[in-house]
Amino acid sequence: MAPKDVRMPKWDADVTVTGKRAGASVSWHVPEEAPVALVYNGLNHAVMLASPADLGDFALGFSVTEGIVKRPDDIRTIEVFEKDQGIDLMITLADAPFERFKLKHSRRAMTGRTGCGLCGIDSMEELFQTVRPVAEMPAALDEAVVRKAVCAFDGLQPLKKLNRSVHGAAWVTLAGDITLVREDVGRHNALDKLLGALMRDGTDMTAGFVLVSSRASYEMAQKCVAVGAPALVCLSAPTAFAIRLAQEARLTLANWSTDGLVSF
Template identity: 40%
Template sequence: MSEGSVPHLFDRLRADGGGEAVTRAVAVERPIAIEFNGIGYAVMMATPADREDFAIGFALSERLIPGAASVLEIDVHPRPEGDILRVTLARECADGVLDRVRHRVSESSCGLCGIENLEQALRPLPAVTARSRADGPALFRALGDLRARQPLNRETGAVHAAALCSAAGEVLLVREDVGRHNAFDKLIGAMARAGIGWDGGFALLSSRCSYELVEKAALADCPLLVTISAATDLAIARAASCGLRLVMLARSDAMLAIPS
């Protein structure tokens, strides 16, 4: 079993009326409390793997830091009831954390932590400056190769994946989590920690295209976001507002590209 799974006993029921006891892997889902500079910021339900990547990607997606260099230290504290990520940010980022905490009205995994009104929820996104060189065959190649790069999902059948793919469609880096937002944050954080850019490539996500994922992609300057399931109307509108290309309903025989 991997760090993100545990064994569990089940009764398998068969169509012929028979059955037997089986053991299979179950995805781990734990509360992960994130603290920035000693201030409790959010509690997320996530898979306890790649936690440092998650901390950095989450901070970037929350617009708390301009880059990975602003994260000075990450301490992981496992507890029986969950994990605590104590993140030390550069001094110039502290006021942003305090402002968001002061105005928090909800705690969610949907990108709305510390938002106090509708205008803040739909703040303008930065224009996407990166460009993808990937063509149709590259998208299909990456889609075909993604399953082989999802070890935790092969074990459990219960987690999402976010992948960095090259312009030619090679799957370069993958992060998995029970939450689609968390998986993308982990990928963004891993890229930031390693100093990796999109380099003409794209992101491939095994999920629907919600507006929160569009926002994370835009803030990471991702030029092209490809998702297995469909996009919402708000996701399409937000992507158009910042110049992010979207491809949705990615299947082995066809995909839908949103006209730019």
């Protein structure tokens, strides 16, 4: 399975606009929010607002972390089609996962804001189902390793350099080296893009950790648990709900600030 991008030059992740300041024209870079439809075997499941970049990775990451499929091999093809109104991600599922999807799809369809959380659940009870632990014991994070990654993070976010208003998600090795970064106007989208790219590349999820520029909410922790990532480091505070999920799943959830590393 490999994403096939069929692109026309309609949507760009960064847009230059003109404004006025004290009567003079000023030029700004702003992020684009593109309506992105996730369509499975012809059935429209969700419309998200996302940065129009790395959408094949987004489709794969979203599909796995939102429970549409159990593994990347459940997806046969991903095609990306741009049009004036937005972008269609045409995703073809294998027969068995498509049958499961049809059962759930008959109950709901959804429209998401910019990387909405809790996409595709049918009831609050789904939030409290028993989760499979990602490890026997929570991973230990070395503060020096995390500091090394955090110091390099800003310099590896080209879209953020332009408009200063997008989120980033990075994969960090156990030595503190960032090997992959994805960006998006939505924090959930950035994480889905990163996790999708990691799965596409066959990355060993036990050999590193995820670093995000945002807070760690429940759904950010849930996405990491869904792919078996052992640790999530955020640059803003986690929520209490996220901490409870992380503890149940033995996911190391940590915050980095000027005070250093705090793990929960």
